[in-house]
Amino acid sequence: MQTDLLHNLNEEQLAAVTLPSQSALILAGAGSGKTRVLTTRIAWLIQTGQVSPAGIMAVTFTNKAAKEMLTRLSSMLPINTRGMWIGTFHGLCNRLLRTHYKDAALPQTFQILDSQDQLSLIKRMLKAANVDDEKYPAKALMYFINNAKEQGLRANRLEPNDPIERRMIELYELYEGQCQREGVVDFAELLLRSYELLARNGPLRHHYQMRFRHILVDEFQDTNDLQYNLLKLLAGHDEEGGGAIFAVGDDDQSIYAFRGANVGNMQAFEREFRVKNLIKLEQNYRSFGHILDSANYLIANNPKRLGKNLRTDAGQGEQVRVYEASSDLEEAQWIIEEAKSLMGEGVPRSEIAVLYRSNAQSRVIEHALFAAGIPYTVYGGLRYFQRAEVKHAIAYLQLMDNPHNDSAFLRVVNFPTRGIGARSIEQLQMAADSYGISLYAAVPYMTGKAGSVLGSFVKLIEGARFETQQLPLPELVRVVLERSTLLDYYQKEKEGAERIENLEQMVNAATQFVQEEGFGIAAPAHLGPPSLPQAGEAIVLDDGVEVLDGGAPLPSVMSPLSAFLTHASLEAGDAQAQAGQDAMQLMTVHSAKGLEFDAVFITGLEEGLFPHESSARELDGVDEERRLMYVAITRARRRLYMSFTQQRMLHGQTRFNMKSRFFDELPEESIKWLSPRVQTNWFAGRKSQTAWDDTEFRNGTDNRIAQQITQKSAAGNGAGWRVGETVAHAKFGEGVIVNIEGGAGAARAQINFGAAGMKVLDLSVAKLERVGR
């Protein structure tokens, strides 16, 4: 088995896997065996004795990817992978901070806020500080804070440009204080704290630099600046004797710039680490020729690429089938017809995927599938650990582990109701504020009825904690579910059955967690898995304090409860649970990344939707949309469908979109148009247009901008102007009327002037001319 390690690799893959111990960049195209190269590289390094399992760190972006890597690795090598540093950025940072919590100035039981928690903490804070939430919306502040953190900036290092920003910075500072008091940490904080810990603590940094000789990074194009800097620190980039970084990525699949990912990190890495070996994996093992040609043609329209062309030995295969529907309903109907015939040809339902740009598009398709009685799964719904009832139960557990978590306190102090109203909480909040302590700690200062009711809540928590001290985690969870009366509460609810089920599922989740992480296994967990070199090596820090090396498995640094709570925040529980059911797959293009299917439908290929209208406003926005389209195309193995529609209901309005510009960027010979030449009588006065006849796109002034025409009954409105009509304005040039509002006489028109932007003009004042077409 082990000798076969390098057997089935192609030349490029082999070269990448067996590179010398230097930093390297692997440009891995879609379907080129990227994960395979990563895992084989790790196995090869270990097998050839270049490094021990403890000397490897491998970072991914999702838990799923990390799990996949671990599974494949253990099938390649007879080693116990538990305790190896393979995980997500956040997971590994958590591990580091748990081990060195004192040096990171965190309480031992610090808890992790997910985005929901973070937002509600900010809202609560803004309210308490009497901040005008019109002027400083919680979401905007959250965005501001996360953004700053992702650039490695604390409040005291930010320079305000205006009074608003000055206030934002103050609020950022206030937020940090609140988190510190509560002993909670948001996602970005996990990374920033880790970065600061290593940056400030020389011996600790040095220790990890010496330990991790090989750092492997998956999806490198998705790293943000903070992550990149953390990697630089760990690899000892500026210092002597640093380790090697093996970065794998694909600039063409960078689709997360909107959340801070910086593709530029790839070039920066190449430059800063003086990468000698840039290897391209261009052999594709997934798709047939016409599909790959389409992807290659399309992406060639992007400037600023590192450059790469996928090829296949599989032959041309079938052409890409394109369909123009008359409406979104009809588009859905067509998908079903085609899917049925695919199933008739023996394609399993789970091998048929329907992709769309935004979640809102799924509804119509779901309706149609439901009516047709075809089983389907929608990805991207509410995840297990985010469900309200589960969050409630988690909050009880959080309070037992860290009572100063105010968010958890507020969530359940009166749920199920126990007569603690808004007024009591207000008083409690005041007491807490005046002493600068948590709500929980402030309870003893309360008097009267409120005092006694709150007191009994505290007793409930303390009692549960005492009672469960010696119990294994799953038992503990069960006891808490009962003592909190959550189960009773939902038993009485009419619609509570599913919630009860979810709560009981928590006991199972705890059982599974304990098994997987090795809590409560007969052999003392702190000794680590047998095949791993002793990971709990002691490090002596500056202050003479000895700490364990962070490579120690979780059971030696955390209580089962703390660890379980961490797991709940870091791993939203992708328990889509419907596994086993053979169902068609519905998802956004974003969530399809990394997956593949025999047949793929890319739907809603319309200007304004895909590329999305908001992308026009962003720098290089359309390029990112094109990469998104590239990702979508390369999901398909054998058959690819694309569709667009003349008319679509979105946000309660009917929109008439042009077909996507991306169609113009595909190779003609790879495309097969399925729809007949449909006459599209959008509105009188406009030449009817054939769907795929490009001449109008190419010759028109710029019809691409003339999108999204909102249908309104324009008749009788504003001096006979019609929605959709092309007009000319002395200053703004040519534009298309997008909307008309107000009655006759006081009518205004919203007009898209393309380059000059969207304007609202008063029709009785503006001098407009009709442009005959």
Add this chain to the structure above:
DNA sequence: GCTTGCAGCCTTTTT
């Protein structure tokens, strides 16, 4: 303290 109704929201997503 709970239910009801209305205004405002709406790109993509993981941790």
Add this chain to the structure above:
DNA sequence: GGCTGCAAGC
């Protein structure tokens, strides 16, 4: 169109 969050009313 449909969901969420908040305020008014019972």
